[in-house]
Amino acid sequence: MIQHNVSLTRFNTFNLPSVAEQYLPLTKVEQLSDPVFNVAPQLVLGGGSNMVLLEQIKGLTVHVLLGGVEILGDGAQGAKEVEKRNGSTGYHLPSVHLRVGAGVDWNQLVRYTLDRGWYGLENLILIPGTVGAAPVQNIGAYGAEVAERITAVHVWEYGVGARVLSPEECAFGYRDSRFKHEPGRFLITAVDLRLNGDHELKTSYGAIQAELARLAISEPSPADVALAVTNIRRSKLPDWFFLGNSGSFFKNPVVPKETYNRLKARYEDLPSYPIDENHVKLPAGWLIDRAGMKGARDGQAGTYALQALVMVNHGGASGQDIINFSKKVQQTVRQKFDVELEREVQLIGWKG
Structure with missing residues (x-):
């Protein structure tokens, strides 16, 4: 049965304030025969990790609770x-x-x-x-x-x-x-x-x-x-129950070997993981740390003091706050290393 105006705050690991206009728990596969599943819902929710939610999720949210x-x-x-x-x-x-x-x-x-x-x-x-x-x-x-x-x-x-x-x-x-x-x-x-x-x-x-x-x-x-x-x-990740987070927020960037060689000449301690003859993976956490953004914060949004790759909600941050601060992290890393960080999390409800 579809419920209305259901809070999703306890259903996302960032602990972001969010309300589903319509909410349907999916507990049995047989429910999928309902005509409501002829089209995609606005949001399919699992454990609520790896996502940043808007404060209002329009349309239908389906919460997948299929066990076994x-x-x-x-x-x-x-x-x-x-x-x-x-x-x-x-x-x-x-x-x-x-x-x-x-x-x-x-x-x-x-x-x-x-x-x-x-x-x-x-x-x-x-x-x-x-x-x-x-x-x-x-x-x-x-x-x-x-x-x-x-x-x-x-x-x-x-x-x-x-x-x-x-x-x-x-x-x-x-x-x-x-x-x-x-x-x-x-x-x-x-x-x-x-x-x-x-x-x-x-x-x-x-x-x-x-x-x-x-x-x-x-x-x-x-x-x-x-x-x-x-x-x-x-040792690196906070418990989301006490400090909202979604684990790793950014992907580790894969860069051309020429870019890696340029950075290695400047930073001898730069860690790396070869991908193939022409590409190297760099640890995003190291880049964020060396850019001076480890443990930084703006209001209630920031990076975790023990692991720069983790964005955290110190309490009361909105999804927009998290996104705004992540853009600041991306810009700082881009300016220092000329490397682009890509978000690993999904942005739910954002347009464009």
């Missing part, structure tokens, strides 16, 4: 260690296939799989949001992306009906997917994931290596990697 984890194929437990590659430990287990409802909390899913000895999501622990939002953003962290584990995405295509999209049809890219480029076409209802198999741990990021060393772990298991990532994220 179905085991499509079960692998025997007990990982067998296989050969080491590039200094990392590998594991082999029979593959496990899961179908997960779009409304399931992502972090709870990661912990659920780790508790059962199913591996592949350990680097993605503590990412806020729901399973249905994960393919849209192609969420990733510390060298891993969810697209590596997705085998199918179940969707409702407005005006058409239920469909199942292959990974190729989803057109996954770095923090990108078909869903971002075709807004208003699909509502994600479930995601199929493949875990285990020949699984090589991803520990190449310096922060993970440093944390494993601090924990005196020389031969890490997937659970150890998850622990290291958990510790790293908790």
